[in-house]
Amino acid sequence: MVTMKDIAAEANVSRTTVSFVLSGRCEKDQKISPQVVKKVRETAEKLGYIPNDLAQGFVKGKSRVLGIISTFPDYLMPLVKGYSDEAARHGYSLRLIPLEKDDINKALMNALRARVEGVALIGVKERVREKVDRDFFLSKLPVIGLMEQAKGRTVRFNQEKSAALAVEHFVEEGYKKIFCIYDRGEYVLKRKDGYSHVMKKHHLKEFLFMDEAEENCFEKVIAGKPEAVFCGSDYLAARLLQEMSKHFLRCPEDFVVAGFGNLMLSRFTSPPLTTVEEPYYEDAVAGCRNLIHLIRTGESLPKEEVIGKLIIRESTQKNIVFNKTETDI
Amino acid sequence: MVTMKDIAAEANVSRTTVSFVLSGRCEKDQKISPQVVKKVRETAEKLGYIPNDLAQGFVKGKSRVLGIISTFPDYLMPLVKGYSDEAARHGYSLRLIPLEKDDINKALMNALRARVEGVALIGVKERVREKVDRDFFLSKLPVIGLMEQAKGRTVRFNQEKSAALAVEHFVEEGYKKIFCIYDRGEYVLKRKDGYSHVMKKHHLKEFLFMDEAEENCFEKVIAGKPEAVFCGSDYLAARLLQEMSKHFLRCPEDFVVAGFGNLMLSRFTSPPLTTVEEPYYEDAVAGCRNLIHLIRTGESLPKEEVIGKLIIRESTQKNIVFNKTETDI
DNA sequence: CTGAAAGCGCTAACAC
DNA sequence: GTGTTAGCGCTTTCAG
Numbered sequence: 239m240v241t242m243k244d245i246a247a248e249a250n251v252s253r254t255t256v257s258f259v260l261s262g263r264c265e266k267d268q269k270i271s272p273q274v275v276k277k278v279r280e281t282a283e284k285l286g287y288i289p290n291d292l293a294q295g296f297v298k299g300k301s302r303v304l305g306i307i308s309t310f311p312d313y314l315m316p317l318v319k320g321y322s323d324e325a326a327r328h329g330y331s332l333r334l335i336p337l338e339k340d341d342i343n344k345a346l347m348n349a350l351r352a353r354v355e356g357v358a359l360i361g362v363k364e365r366v367r368e369k370v371d372r373d374f375f376l377s378k379l380p381v382i383g384l385m386e387q388a389k390g391r392t393v394r395f396n397q398e399k400s401a402a403l404a405v406e407h408f409v410e411e412g413y414k415k416i417f418c419i420y421d422r423g424e425y426v427l428k429r430k431d432g433y434s435h436v437m438k439k440h441h442l443k444e445f446l447f448m449d450e451a452e453e454n455c456f457e458k459v460i461a462g463k464p465e466a467v468f469c470g471s472d473y474l475a476a477r478l479l480q481e482m483s484k485h486f487l488r489c490p491e492d493f494v495v496a497g498f499g500n501l502m503l504s505r506f507t508s509p510p511l512t513t514v515e516e517p518y519y520e521d522a523v524a525g526c527r528n529l530i531h532l533i534r535t536g537e538s539l540p541k542e543e544v545i546g547k548l549i550i551r552e553s554t555q556k557n558i559v560f561n562k563t564e565t566d567i
Numbered sequence: 568m569v570t571m572k573d574i575a576a577e578a579n580v581s582r583t584t585v586s587f588v589l590s591g592r593c594e595k596d597q598k599i600s601p602q603v604v605k606k607v608r609e610t611a612e613k614l615g616y617i618p619n620d621l622a623q624g625f626v627k628g629k630s631r632v633l634g635i636i637s638t639f640p641d642y643l644m645p646l647v648k649g650y651s652d653e654a655a656r657h658g659y660s661l662r663l664i665p666l667e668k669d670d671i672n673k674a675l676m677n678a679l680r681a682r683v684e685g686v687a688l689i690g691v692k693e694r695v696r697e698k699v700d701r702d703f704f705l706s707k708l709p710v711i712g713l714m715e716q717a718k719g720r721t722v723r724f725n726q727e728k729s730a731a732l733a734v735e736h737f738v739e740e741g742y743k744k745i746f747c748i749y750d751r752g753e754y755v756l757k758r759k760d761g762y763s764h765v766m767k768k769h770h771l772k773e774f775l776f777m778d779e780a781e782e783n784c785f786e787k788v789i790a791g792k793p794e795a796v797f798c799g800s801d802y803l804a805a806r807l808l809q810e811m812s813k814h815f816l817r818c819p820e821d822f823v824v825a826g827f828g829n830l831m832l833s834r835f836t837s838p839p840l841t842t843v844e845e846p847y848y849e850d851a852v853a854g855c856r857n858l859i860h861l862i863r864t865g866e867s868l869p870k871e872e873v874i875g876k877l878i879i880r881e882s883t884q885k886n887i888v889f890n891k892t893e894t895d896i
Numbered sequence: 897c898t899g900a901a902a903g904c905g906c907t908a909a910c911a912c
Numbered sequence: 913g914t915g916t917t918a919g920c921g922c923t924t925t926c927a928g
Contacts, residue, residue: 241921252899257923270897286705291680293921296625297904303662310651312831315644322639322663331681333632334651334661351620352660376615476835483812483837502641503832506805508812570905581915586907598913622905626920 240285249274249281256282260289295353304529305354307335307345308361313501317360320522328530330355340366346374356533358525359383364424380532382525395521397425400514400546401432404496405468407512407548409440411556413466413494417445417459419474426470429498433468449474456481464493466554472497472504472513479507479553494554500546509552516546569614578603578610585611589618624682633858634683636664636674637690642830646689649851657859659684669695675703685858688712689851693753709861711854724850726754729843729875730761733825734797736841736877738769740885742795742823746774746788748803755799758827762797778803785810793822795883801826801833801842808836808882823883829875838881845875 242260246253251274258270259278295301304325308314322332333354337345342362349357357379359367367384408416416437420430430446437444445462447455456478459467469475475497482489489495489509497504500515521544528539571589575582580603587599588607624630633654637643651661662683666674671691678686686708688696696713737745745766749759759775766773774791776784785807788796798804804826811818818824818838826833829844850873857868 239921243921253922254899254924255897257921258898261923274898286702288676288679288706290625290682290921292621292625292630292682293904294923296619296621296906296920297922297924299904301621310644310648312644312648315639315641315647318644318647318663319639319641322665326665326667331677332663334647334663336651336655338655347617348660350617353619353621373615377617473835476837480835480837480839502830503835506802506809506832506836508805508809508837510809568905572905582906583908583916584914587914590907600913603913619905622920623907625904625922626906626908628920 239290240287241290242287244285245278245281245287248285249277251278260287299353300355301353302330303333303352303354304330304526305333305335305349305352305357307337307342307349307357307359309337310334311361314361314518316518317522320519321358321360321526324523324526325530330530337362337366340369342366342369343371343374346370346379350377350379354379356380356529357382358529360522380529380536382529382532394524394541395516395544395546397428398432398435399543400516401429401468401470401498402436403546403548404498404512404514405433405436407550407554408466408468408494408496409436409442411466411494411554414442415445415463415465416442417447417462417464417467418470419447419449419455419459419467419478420470421449421474423471426474426498429470449477454481460485460487466494467496469495469497472499472501472511475511475513475553476503476507479509479511483508489553490556494556496554500549504549504551507553509555512551512554513549514546515549517544520544568619569616570619571616573614574607574610574616577614578606580607589616628682629684630682631659632662632681632683633659633855634662634664634678634681634686636666636671636678636686636688638666639663640690643690643847645847646851646854649848650687650689650855653852653855654859659859666691666695669698671695671698672700672703675699675708679706679708683708685709685862686711687854687858709858709865711858711861723853723870724845724873724875726757727761727764728872729845730758730797730799730827731765732875732877733827733841733843734762734765736879736883737795737797737823737825738765738771740795740823740883743771744774744792744794745771746776746791746793746796747799748776748778748784748788748796748807749799750778750803752800755803755827758799778806783810789814789816795823796825798824798826801828801830801840804840804842804882805832805836808838808840812837818882819885823885825883829878833878833880836882841880841883842878843875844878846873849873 242253242256246256255270256278259275260282306318306321325332333352335345335348362383370384418430418433420426434444447459449455460481467478469478475495478495479489497511497513500513504511504513531539571582571585575585584599585607588604589611635647635650654661662681664674664677691712699713747759747762749755763773776788778784789810796807798807804824807824808818826840826842829842833840833842860868
């Protein structure tokens with residue numbers, strides 16, 4: 239591996255000069271003659287010099303690396319990518335730090351050892367986040383996704399209000415008998431609250447169905463003959479559509495269905511699902527920007543609240559679906 | 568940040584001793600009295616010492632980091648996770664190196680600069696992989712996913728033979744009029760070849776439909792009244808199911824459908840899709856193991872061929888679906 | 897404008 | 913058993 243020393247020797251200059259030229263600071267702090275600059279650059283090129291970021295990071299005490307702590311479930315790829323893209327724009331790269339056996343302290347220790355400049359926890363459950371040792375905060379490592387360092391909640395995306403969008407849509411369309419299917423998911427429960435809130439506001443009766451291991455709540459929903467069903471996730475919505483199909487019921491004709499998440503699969507159900515977009519990617523970009531700001535200034539960016547976008551697809555298009563089908567044929 | 572020097576001072580021993588104790592080599596190369604070991608450990612703990620992996624990597628010339636070059640599309644998360652999990656088992660961690668604007672050489676340069684010990688390219692198109700500068704190979708950086716360094720193909724997973732599994736299944740079930748829907752995807756084309764191969768073998772007429780921007784091939788498929796349809800991807804299969812639903816056709820009753828990939832969405836279509844599992848995660852684990860082997864020995868592990876597993880779900884269960892529906896109600 | 901010198905935190909021969 | 917010493921590749925004062 240060719241080093242700056244080699245270049246210095248080959249070009250007959252000192253290592254300092256090479257360092258100045260190659261770090262691009264030649265035209266600022268130090269003035270170096272254009273010939274020398276040229277020669278150094280050429281020699282570096284000729285010798286096939288490759289800067290050693292490890293050494294640079296070591297001596298400067300900063301790695302230009304951000305850590306991502308997660309269990310990396312499939313659906314979080316957009317978050318990882320959002321962080322990666324934004325980090326790249328600021329000259330950072332990403333290091334994946336797996337969260338194993340919920341041992342958040344071990345993961346944070348790995349981040350510390352690697353001397354990452356900041357860390358983001360993604361998709362880490364509240365229960366796990368709570369277990370962080372108090373003395374971790376002595377390290378002053380900037381972290382996104384931990385409550386302690388950001389007074390109040392870190393959330394940018396408001397699950398409740400976003401869920402309300404879908405339910406309000408049902409109300410506007412004139413539906414009264416609106417059901418809600420949910421499960422124990424941390425966020426799904428918040429979405430259920432959004433449903434309840436809207437129903438109360440409009441003095442409508444709530445119909446809550448929880449998806450549990452033992453019993454098939456989908457059967458019950460169908461038996462209940464709803465006009466519209468709001469599901470706390472696209473997964474739940476897709477399973478409801480499957481159940482409807484088994485019973486020879488059609489959506490949206492028999493009743494309309496909305497999901498939540500705008501997951502890939504919501505475009506591929508029959509019919510495609512109306513859903514609320516949870517902007518993972520954009521949230522990650524914002525989160526990464528915030529993290530970098532936190533690293534640079536020690537301050538968190540002001541938290542803007544984000545509400546999802548309702549994406550209307552055929553699963554709630556009761557009126558036009560017949561036309562559509564006919565013209566399609 | 569507390570260093571080994573601080574510990575040495577506090578514990579009244581030399582930095583070397585501290586180094587030996589903390590790197591766990593105390594009981595091998597060097598014999599150090601238990602009291603000293605204990606004292607050093609305690610002092611380290613007391614002072615809150617955190618090893619500097621950067622310094623260690625720098626001095627040893629190895630970073631214990633693997634690079635992943637990719638554009639990180641959503642569906643490749645299982646691959647990333649597979650690499651991450653396996654890397655962790657060998658004491659490595661992962662660095663994400665984004666592939667931007669198809670500039671593979673820049674990405675490889677970033678890997679080189681970061682002094683990762685090896686690199687895996689995931690989901691990088693052939694067209695891009697071909698653009699690697701010849702002199703990159705001078706670096707001798709171990710890479711998985713580039714043809715040049717591994718004579719012959721790197722593929723472990725055989726797309727053709729795996730696709731054949733699904734088509735053979737159709738033949739066995741007695742279907743003769745078997746259609747195939749495909750698109751321009753690198754792998755999808757291989758799966759189409761798998762279909763063709765089986766059809767030829769059984770002297771059956773091939774019915775090929777390509778999904779192109781302008782025209783709706785799904786309409787044509789339906790109009791053709793197939794008995795069974797093999798789709799080159801789960802996406803294509805899901806879209807076919809959507810089209811069937813619009814036409815008030817039912818799967819599997821009117822005709823059966825199989826996809827490819829065992830993507831998340833294949834479990835959530837109505838009905839759930841029969842598909843061929845592409846073992847992303849397992850492939851990644853194997854790939855990572857291979858990469859580490861390559862790093863250690865300079866040799867690639869022998870390439871075992873892997874064939875997918877046919878996952879039979881309701882979309883091809885013509886006979887039993889009625890029973891099932893009835894007992895479910 | 898250029899170079900000498902010190903040091904970042906850690907490892908590893910080699911003495912003591 | 914324990915300490916001395918010399919770097920790893922790079923940055924960065926501070927003299928020349």
